[in-house]
Amino acid sequence: MTLRERQNFDILIRGGTLIDGTKRPRCDLDVGIAGDKVVFIGDASHLSANQVIDASGKIVAPGFIDSHSHDDAALLLDPAMMPKITQGVTSVVTGNCGISTAPLARKAERPMPLSLIASRESHEAANFSYFGDYLAALERSPASVNVIPMVGHTTLRVSTMDELDREASPKEVHAMQALLLESMDAGAIGLSTGTYYPPAAAATTEEIVRVCKPLAEKGGIYVTHMRDEADRCVESIEETLQIGRLLGVPVVISHHKLARGQNFGKSLVTLPMIDAAMKCQCVALDCYPYNASSTMLHQDESRLQGRVLIASSGSHPELVGLELSKIATSWGVSLEEASKRLQPASAIYFSMDESDVQRILAYEHTMIGSDGLPTNDKPHPRLWGTFPRVLGRYSRELKLFSLETAVWKMTGLTAKTFGIQRRGTVTVGNYADLVVFDSATVSDRATYEDPAQPSAGIETVVVNGEVTFAGHGHTGQRAGRVLRRQSA
Template sequence: MAGLERCDLKLSGGEVIDGTGAARMRADVAIVDDRIAAIGDLSSVRAGREIDVTGRIVAPGFVDVHTHDDRALLSKPTMDMKVSQGVTSVVVGNCGISLAPLVMDRRPPPPLDLLGTEEWWKYGTFDAFLTAIDEAPASVNAAFLVGHSTLRVGAMDDVYRAARSDEIKTMRGRLEESLDAGASGLSTGLFYAPSEQAPTEEVIEIARALKTHGGRYVTHMRNEGADVVKSLEETFLIGREAGVPVIVSHHKVHGKDNFGRSKETLALFDRYRKSQKIGLDVYPYHASSTVLKADSIAFSNRVMVTWSVPHPEHKGRDLKDVAEEWGVDVYAAAERLQPAGAIYFSMDEDDVQRILSYPQAMFGSDGLPHDEFPHPRLWGTFPRILGHYSRDLGLFPLEEAVRRMTSLSAEEFGLKDRGEVAEGKFADLCVFDARDIIDSATFEDPMTPAAGIDTVIVNGRIVWAEGRCTGERSGRALRQGRA
């Protein structure tokens, strides 16, 4: 901003990584209200508050494109697990599970119960949910997907079958209403029981509503193991038939028999990306986490219990140890623990690194904020990428790592004026020490804040400083097509 004389907040002496992939540069950053007002030598600009960030990186705030934070925005509004790792925006409603539009008077079926029991399912319209977010803002911004499983539970008397034409019409109508309210797309969890009986044609017919709203189709595919290629083909077909962009969630190949197949799947991405818009996200761990399921146990080398309603005392324990203690096999133990969640060690590190290195792969935590003993990705994803994979292993330069957790993500999800350090953009910023940044959360101690994150700013307000939340709740509901 030419001729700027005064700003509200100035970050002085840092190195700016702007999020585009460009080389870092020494520059000050001035903020006025909720926007970046100037970048450069701003020594003559007076500031209401000035922070010396010499020796630090000033980057766009990170965008966590794959979360299950729908309820956390309301129940944990300081969002410690996100701002502590530099995240300033989240995308919620993934894997076919969104908190709206659905009202429940009983515990929802798995995996919807990952978001909470029936008292949280009280938003009959998406507009009502977004209004609740507006009225009680969190410390991070949020963009919203509509869950296919949520739509099915709300429209069908039995979700364990294909939907009838009238039910598809109802689901599509509710999706359209949600998109009108500001939702940015449709997510599916075809891997899960409430949606696994949905034929491809059902998903296509519902997804057709996305095109006129500029929405995207985001999916936890039917299969990430032996049939991973078949599932990718189905995903790309849905995008083509609906005429919309596709994003493959937490791309992986799991099960020992499939180790190394990321070479095959990434080649398929390259092939189809020539003719349609396709994206993907990935988390930096060789273990996954979701509800406790027999088919997931079958292909895992190790299973850890993250929560159990009837047996909460077993959270954090290996399922094998619980089964031995009870004198039963792991499947019987899993049945006795239900409803429950788990961590599954079922991936090969070489595949994880190959997918992380793919230039179009965004980053998402897939963290489960309501698990009693969560996967460490909830607290550690972004510092792990920047510290372990970028700095220590050298998989990609720091500038590239930042690009794929900021501007690429903002572009793919239509987050207007976010994801870059540039004049006129929203002041969502993360200040970190490139030498020290690293994840601290482990599978044994999963809720430890990361090291190396100095200051996190959301819409011009400081939400994290000196190792703690400030109490500022300056996040916003990011409605599709609106700033």
């Protein structure tokens, strides 16, 4: 039976304008789905389906891929994944910034920022000593989105070292290598580092290269929250590129930014550096569309300059949402002392220049990642608003790039970078991860004051052929899958 003779699909998305995730110009085409695959793209006016989705006047695109998430535990603890599915996100890359929920030894400490996603008190059900056990749990209890899993270097350190303020010994390096090998054999696509943070700051370039040898053997990717994103950003990029060259593996610079006033405008230096490196090695980068970051509440006064909002506090939850400087003034103490009293805590830091944000966003090879922390009491709005904000504010309103380019930055480019097969583009034979949105109204509604707000303009989200979000509500489907590393 030919496709034209077939008169019925499981789902037919009819009347929409297709942006396919390749940067090709949009075209008015219908999309037919059978099972978990796209099986037809064209004029389906003569065809029928069990379910017809009217996309007239709307854009049909590949489901968005969050290139930088911290959803490791949330996928199990809150599998509806409303912060992501309401944005049109159908896949998330986990294990970023050096922190992952697995493989995490039960006896291991959970220092910040690891405790943000793997605290003993609230996340015991999402802690696993072996990476394979974590992936098996995800498959037993699927989330609403697909998972692209990575291993965190900090997680390996706390699982194998008794002291974190030094370089790992040869024995400890060997133990970390063994855990990384197990993780990659189970399906991890690579490893991330977070040398910016205290638990991994003492790791030398040499330690990282030695620990990451399995990446070269197994065909993995190296992703990093670099050692410095402020005064020594250039040196940190150089270290990142060197690690990639020594290992012979692709590298991703996470949430590229230039922090603190003295570094504003330095993207005019860093982007040409990255561009030049791309000519001789595999380099990628991502960013989020905001001029404020969010992470653990630092206790070093040099990292507490500017406006700092408290996002969570275990000792003083009543102060969440207030500025650190005002809290310190009311207590009559320094910023550093106030930070210590608020621990364990996380914060939002207004430390970037909007011109740099726009320049990095507009750079041809930049992917989009939310870097959202789902465990915060009052999270950064990027958790709920990243992808519609790119589509609405930066593409439609500021015209930083076309809608086709915006979609590519969050779909096809990301799938190619992470080696995810048959996703990221709308093509016959690809998995049916799709989003239908209104390009005239799509926008973020999450704010710093009220961050847990679904975006506007996202109408339908399909994950592996199952309608998961429709009519501004979750359908109850949880069709997400673990997208394992493809064998080298």
